[in-house]
Amino acid sequence: MDINSKPGSTKNNKTGGWRTYKPKVDNGLCVGCGTCIQNCPEGAIQIKEDNNGNKKPKINYDYCKGCGLCAEQCPTKAIKMELEEK
Amino acid sequence: MKSKQKKQSTNKNMIAPGHKACAGCGQMIAAKAVANALGEDVIIANATGCLEVTTTPYPQSSWRMPWIHSLFENASAISSGIRATLDYKIKHAKTKKEKQKLENIKVVAQGGDGATFDIGFGLISGMWERKENIIYICYNNEAYSNTGIQASGATPWGANTTTSPAGSGSSIDAIGSHQRKKDMLALALAHGLNYVAQTTAGHPQDIANKIKKAKQTKGPSYIQILSPCIPGWKIKSNQSIKVAKLAAKTGLYPVLEYENAKLTNVMKVEDNPLKVDEYLKIQGRFKHLFKNKRGRKQIKYIQSIADENIKKLEIGK
Numbered sequence: 001m002d003i004n005s006k007p008g009s010t011k012n013n014k015t016g017g018w019r020t021y022k023p024k025v026d027n028g029l030c031v032g033c034g035t036c037i038q039n040c041p042e043g044a045i046q047i048k049e050d051n052n053g054n055k056k057p058k059i060n061y062d063y064c065k066g067c068g069l070c071a072e073q074c075p076t077k078a079i080k081m082e083l084e085e086k
Numbered sequence: 087m088k089s090k091q092k093k094q095s096t097n098k099n100m101i102a103p104g105h106k107a108c109a110g111c112g113q114m115i116a117a118k119a120v121a122n123a124l125g126e127d128v129i130i131a132n133a134t135g136c137l138e139v140t141t142t143p144y145p146q147s148s149w150r151m152p153w154i155h156s157l158f159e160n161a162s163a164i165s166s167g168i169r170a171t172l173d174y175k176i177k178h179a180k181t182k183k184e185k186q187k188l189e190n191i192k193v194v195a196q197g198g199d200g201a202t203f204d205i206g207f208g209l210i211s212g213m214w215e216r217k218e219n220i221i222y223i224c225y226n227n228e229a230y231s232n233t234g235i236q237a238s239g240a241t242p243w244g245a246n247t248t249t250s251p252a253g254s255g256s257s258i259d260a261i262g263s264h265q266r267k268k269d270m271l272a273l274a275l276a277h278g279l280n281y282v283a284q285t286t287a288g289h290p291q292d293i294a295n296k297i298k299k300a301k302q303t304k305g306p307s308y309i310q311i312l313s314p315c316i317p318g319w320k321i322k323s324n325q326s327i328k329v330a331k332l333a334a335k336t337g338l339y340p341v342l343e344y345e346n347a348k349l350t351n352v353m354k355v356e357d358n359p360l361k362v363d364e365y366l367k368i369q370g371r372f373k374h375l376f377k378n379k380r381g382r383k384q385i386k387y388i389q390s391i392a393d394e395n396i397k398k399l400e401i402g403k
């Protein structure tokens with residue numbers, strides 16, 4: 001019996017389907033502080049550099065469950081939760 | 087079990103997404119901070135509970151490091167076995183390089199408050215008695231969340247749980263839980279641990295710092311992390327961080343650390359610290375306390391616990 005699991009294999013579960021509200025980042029308001037990245041329970045936010053070399057968050061909607069923590073905790077209110085149309 | 091170490095980038099978390107924790111789960115925020123601070127040179131033994139169940143739906147696993155689950159009560163004993171095996175291998179290592187590699191591996195045991203305060207306590211005590219070099223992490227969501235929010239030794243005064251239901255009667259049962267939370271930090275200190283710390287899911291950077299300290303500690307260490315639970319605390323999915331921060335700010339759950347039995351760091355509360363009402367009122371599990379005179383008396387009592395902490399730890403300004 002194989003009782004080992006492949007490390008990180010839950011990434012096959014696209015938990016984005018759980019979402020009701022969808023976080024949208026306003027890059028103009030974002031100061032690249034990284035708070036949202038640390039606070040996301042899903043690890044669904046990554047940091048990417050934009051064309052000007054500024055650090056901006058990128059949300060992976062395959063996994064984001066729409067909890068709203070990133071929006072709630074953003075110091076500049078750069079993230080808005082919007083009802084998702086499906 | 088081979089992990090694809092080459093692909094690891096700074097953006098990659100040691101816990102993969104796609105786990106089944108509730109949206110907004112405080113325990114996942116904490117576990118992510120813990121796992122990232124631990125890195126891959128670690129072997130984790132995990133008790134059952136939400137963290138284990140949601141991250142390892144067989145045959146999958148979210149963990150990107152060696153991780154094992156056996157039972158509810160024995161994460162510490164499993165880690166004791168792992169520690170003994172590693173120590174043997176270190177002793178019999180053939181080369182210096184091999185020895186060094188083995189010495190770098192940290193052993194970690196972790197579980198919820200039910201696993202830690204209650205069912206696993208005897209085995210944890212044994213592990214601490216033997217002074218084994220193991221980091222123990224307790225994700226304290228103040229109830230047995232995974233099986234439907236039953237009260238544990240960590241459930242605070244006045245909390246409504248499925249086994250301490252709040253009611254309208256006049257007996258003491260009606261206030262919800264009427265046992266004071268077990269003081270696990272004092273128990274850890276009584277075992278002579280060199281590193282004992284408390285923090286919350288609202289302070290992920292502090293979690294990372296404390297893990298780093300525990301890694302440097304020789305012998306056993308204990309870190310307890312207050313981890314708000316969405317259905318258990320009856321809060322909204324975007325509130326777990328706010329609630330955890332309020333717990334610290336009111337003095338109810340001080341963020342602190344003891345090194346070699348001395349209190350070395352503690353987060354101060356503000357002048358005129360926030361009243362516990364601010365912490366209690368946003369949680370459905372305390373809703374009943376705001377409804378009548380008797381409930382308000384309990385709030386006063388809970389305030390006295392916070393005041394006692396502030397005075398004892400000298401965290402007021």
Ligand SMILES: Cc1ncc(C[n+]2csc(CCOP(=O)(O)OP(=O)(O)O)c2C)c(N)n1
Nearest residue numbers: 135136158198199200201229230231232233
């Ligand atoms: C010996 C034993 N008793 C009961 C259970 C059922 N059980 C599984 S998880 C759990 C609750 C875990 O509570 P806690 O440790 O606080 O973790 P949480 O789910 O709250 O994170 C219980 C009672 C079990 N698996 N084994």
Ligand code: SF4
Nearest residue numbers: 030031033034036074
């Ligand atoms: S928390 Fe707000 S400001 Fe900070 S990186 Fe995220 S979106 Fe930008």
Ligand code: SF4
Nearest residue numbers: 040064065067068070
């Ligand atoms: S809404 Fe929640 S799950 Fe989605 S990106 Fe924000 S913090 Fe992560």
Ligand code: SF4
Nearest residue numbers: 107108111136315316
């Ligand atoms: S029940 Fe609570 S601890 Fe368990 S996954 Fe949900 S929010 Fe997290």
Ligand SMILES: [Mg+2]
Nearest residue numbers: 198199229231
């Ligand atoms: Mg629990």
